[in-house]
Structure formats: C-alpha cells, structure tokens
Amino acid sequence: MVTLQLVGSLRKELADSLSTCRLLVVGAGGIGCELLKNVVLTGFKNIEVIDLDIIDVSNLNRQFLFQKKHVGKSKAQVAKESVLQFCPTANITAYHDSIMNPDYNVEFFRNFMLVMNALDNRAARNHVNRMCLAADIPLIESGTAGYLGQVTVIKKGLTECYECQPKPTQKTFPGCTIRNTPSEPIHCIVWAKYLFNQLFGEEDADQEVSPDTADPELSWNPADTETRATASDQDGDIKRVSTKAWARSTGYDPVKLFNKLFKDDIQYLLTMDKLWKKRKAPLPLDWPEHQKLTCPQGVTGMGLKDQRVFGVAGYCQLFSRSVETLHSMLADKGDGAEEWIWMGNCDDPPAMDFVTAAANLRMYIFSMNMKSRFDIKSMAGNIIPAIATTNAVIAGLIVLEALKILSGDVEQCRTGKFDSRNGELFSKLM
Structure with missing residues (x-):
C-alpha cells in the first residue's frame, strides 16, 4: 500500500507537519472513504470530516469503510469509527451535517491548514470553494465520473478557483x-x-x-x-x-x-x-x-x-x-x-x-x-456508475498534492486527470 510506505519515508519536518496539521475532509462517500484511509495511514492526526448522507446498501460495493450492519447510519460517524480501528491514535471529529449549514462559515474554515473535497454535487463544491478563498486556505478539489477522475489544487492568488471555468449544465427538454x-x-x-x-x-x-x-x-x-x-x-x-x-x-x-x-x-x-x-x-x-x-x-x-x-x-x-x-x-x-x-x-x-x-x-x-x-x-438518476479503482487512485493523488502543499511546494502542484480503463494519468502544472 502506497500510504503505508509513505509513513516511513517522509522526512522529519514533513512528518511533523502532518501530525500537527488540522485537516478538513468534506464528504465520506466513494472518494471520501478512500481518502480518510489514506490520510491517517500517511500520518495526518487531526482530521475533521463532514457528510450529510446516511449509508445505503448501494454504497457497500465501493465505500469500503462501511458494512451491511451500518446501513441507515451516518456516513461521517461510521467512517470515523472504521478508520479509528486501524489507526486509534488519530484524532477525528465527525459531523453528520451539510457543509452548507451557516455554522460552517469563514471562521470555521480558518481553523484548518488544508481542506480536501470529496463531494458529489456542484452547489456544495461552489460553497467550499468560496469559503476556502475567503479564509485563504488551500483546497484540493476532486471528482470522479466512472473511469475518469481529476484532482486540482485551488489556492487564492495562485490558481483558478473552482468556479472560474464554466461547468456543463444539465440538459432539459421542452x-x-x-x-x-x-x-x-x-x-x-x-x-x-x-x-x-x-x-x-x-x-x-x-x-x-x-x-x-x-x-x-x-x-x-x-x-x-x-x-x-x-x-x-x-x-x-x-x-x-x-x-x-x-x-x-x-x-x-x-x-x-x-x-x-x-x-x-x-x-x-x-x-x-x-x-x-x-x-x-x-x-x-x-x-x-x-x-x-x-x-x-x-x-x-x-x-x-x-x-x-x-x-x-x-x-x-x-x-x-x-x-x-x-x-x-x-x-x-x-x-x-x-x-x-x-x-x-x-x-x-x-x-x-x-x-x-x-x-x-x-x-x-x-x-x-x-x-x-x-x-x-x-x-x-443521471448516474455515471462509480468505479472503486478510480476513487482509490484519485484519493491517492489528493494525498500527494497535500504533501507538496505542506512541504511549501504549492507551485509544483498539478492538475491531474486519470483514466482507470488504461491507467493513463495526465497532469499539468497549475
């Protein structure tokens, strides 16, 4: 496992940064489950995770922190409990709530050194994007659509924001x-x-x-x-x-x-x-x-x-x-x-x-x-089937971008696009 290898190979300064970094993970679904597993195994200790959803049977084939006995329970809370089973030293706070709740305002976001998005809807992405810009906190945005996935870093004054590029609108019919x-x-x-x-x-x-x-x-x-x-x-x-x-x-x-x-x-x-x-x-x-x-x-x-x-x-x-x-x-x-x-x-x-x-x-x-x-x-349902392999690779790329940010090399962060059908990874400097 890549993350297990990283824990022992990080230089001391970076390892110390990970252990003290306050991290916010938004979303505990397909990408979020893989991401939470990755961040604790990489060395992050202080993590807060928020997700509004409850666990459904259809989640179990790809969201591996959940089991059948968890159906109907909070994704954020069960994800926390599952992660603590193999990393009990992590300090994890779970919120069963919407990130768009007014309680999670700019002051809330300023409590973190880094925010990672693992969301599945545009409205929430727009909100987190604006909060991170206002709080001047680096955001790692991600998403998957079947075999395709992407990761990009958003930093105020350095990169485009999530809303800078127009997104395709849902098709309607007369x-x-x-x-x-x-x-x-x-x-x-x-x-x-x-x-x-x-x-x-x-x-x-x-x-x-x-x-x-x-x-x-x-x-x-x-x-x-x-x-x-x-x-x-x-x-x-x-x-x-x-x-x-x-x-x-x-x-x-x-x-x-x-x-x-x-x-x-x-x-x-x-x-x-x-x-x-x-x-x-x-x-x-x-x-x-x-x-x-x-x-x-x-x-x-x-x-x-x-x-x-x-x-x-x-x-x-x-x-x-x-x-x-x-x-x-x-x-x-x-x-x-x-x-x-x-x-x-x-x-x-x-x-x-x-x-x-x-x-x-x-x-x-x-x-x-x-x-x-x-x-x-x-x-x-306007559904593109979720692919567990894509989620896993994208979650790994998110962590790699986080390591660059915490190392002070944010200029070296890349926008990465991955196709799990052929393992092709395309990336470019921001």
Whole structure:
C-alpha cells in the first residue's frame, strides 16, 4: 500500500507537519472513504470530516469503510469509527451535517491548514470553494465520473478557483416533446419520472404528463374543436382533472391507469394529426391483447436480470405489480405521502420497477428500442456508475498534492486527470 510506505519515508519536518496539521475532509462517500484511509495511514492526526448522507446498501460495493450492519447510519460517524480501528491514535471529529449549514462559515474554515473535497454535487463544491478563498486556505478539489477522475489544487492568488471555468449544465427538454412527441429514450424516461411524481409524490404543474394541447406545432383550426371534444368524450370517461386525483378515483387500478396512459392518451395524441405528418405516429397499446402473451416474450440480452430487455407483456406485468406495490406503500405513508418524490434515488426497487416499465412501454408506443433496467437506472438518476479503482487512485493523488502543499511546494502542484480503463494519468502544472 502506497500510504503505508509513505509513513516511513517522509522526512522529519514533513512528518511533523502532518501530525500537527488540522485537516478538513468534506464528504465520506466513494472518494471520501478512500481518502480518510489514506490520510491517517500517511500520518495526518487531526482530521475533521463532514457528510450529510446516511449509508445505503448501494454504497457497500465501493465505500469500503462501511458494512451491511451500518446501513441507515451516518456516513461521517461510521467512517470515523472504521478508520479509528486501524489507526486509534488519530484524532477525528465527525459531523453528520451539510457543509452548507451557516455554522460552517469563514471562521470555521480558518481553523484548518488544508481542506480536501470529496463531494458529489456542484452547489456544495461552489460553497467550499468560496469559503476556502475567503479564509485563504488551500483546497484540493476532486471528482470522479466512472473511469475518469481529476484532482486540482485551488489556492487564492495562485490558481483558478473552482468556479472560474464554466461547468456543463444539465440538459432539459421542452414539455411538448416529453408529453407529445418523444423521439429518444431519455424523453420517455423523463416522462416516467414525472409520472411517478404525479401519481405517488408531490404534483408539479411543470411535470404534467398528459397530452399537451398547447404544443406550438398544432395551430388548431376552429373545425378541429369538435374532433378534440369527441376525443375527450371517448377518453375512457376521463375528465381533465389532475393525474393523481383521477388515479385516486380509480383506487389506483393498474388496468385503468394502463388504459389511460398507454391507450386513451395516445389515441388523443393521434387526433393531433399535424404532429404526425412528418413523424411516425404512436401505436396505442391494448391491455387484453398483451396479457395473452407470456412474460418472457421478446426477452433480449444476456447476463443479470437488470441487463435484459423484456417484451411488452413483461413490462405490462411489471407496470401492474409496481403500481400495486407503490399504492400500498403510499397508503402506509399516510400524511407523509406528499413528501415522496423522485429525487434521483434509483435504489428503491418498486420506484425503479415503475419507471422502467412505464418508460419502456412509452418507448414501444413511439417505435423506439426498449432499454434494460440497468440503462434506465443510469439515465433516470443521471448516474455515471462509480468505479472503486478510480476513487482509490484519485484519493491517492489528493494525498500527494497535500504533501507538496505542506512541504511549501504549492507551485509544483498539478492538475491531474486519470483514466482507470488504461491507467493513463495526465497532469499539468497549475
């Protein structure tokens, strides 16, 4: 282990600096777990770690300070306890809190000689960046995205800050595309996430899933009014009430929901004939027809279940089962139901089943190739799978940059980018 070798090879002055340095580690997740292990084995003694999250089962495959018995507990506190087991002489303080809490102000940051970021969101990174600049404390910023990782040092008056370079913004899609004319799988996945919120969470007017009659492509003629009214009357006796109100009126009947979402609403879209002059028209689904098929019909892909793509019948059945499960869970939540909202947490199996089934059924309707649960999970949560190897290498690079700073060689710090697919490391002077 590199860090074990470093402890015995550091010159006395640097070793003394490590033992007296007050260090703040922000984040105890994928990078943070590797980093905390590294810093104590390198010789850091006075460490404070802060993380808002609790441990989830999905963390256990790469955040090696945690075990199954720790699920549901504070990441920061358990990380502290785990590290102290193999380095009991370390002085570690853990905060189960958000670094953006006003208590962690400029004066708080001035207590440290060095700050290390192991965060996974931009808002917190921006905050720590500003606090370190205001306190004039060196910050080592890091991040990983699958096989790729990066480390950079931020020092006031010497380097660019975290916010100096523009960051890519999350892509958004027009509401009329989501509701009327999806052309890519991601459009159907976003629609399914919206539907989850409308049915089981907090309703949002900006996340409507019913056909959009205000689509700018339509430009209805007065003569079309009768056609639209007729379509509405034939829409399974569905009045234009909120999606959740209508679902409640049916007792969350899976078949009625299916018919509204994948048959009646699609038939309504077909009356908007101007949308389909240059596009392939959608194909309404019929529940009885697909129930005649067996679930394995059309299964493609090998390996784990999450990596397979099932036929329409399979997703019909998955949709029905997930609606029943979620309705039962919703009833159990009682008054707290309004707080249940899709927040990108794809580790709730019933919610992921629902989004997978609904998205795939809509893809089929609009003539797209359906996706595996694994693919939809990645896209639904805007997730790039975490790679333990990348986290470990990046955590090691953070410590190496810290040693340069404490040695007074901050000018020799580098911005490093690593690709764990081929072990390639690219670095340049700041």
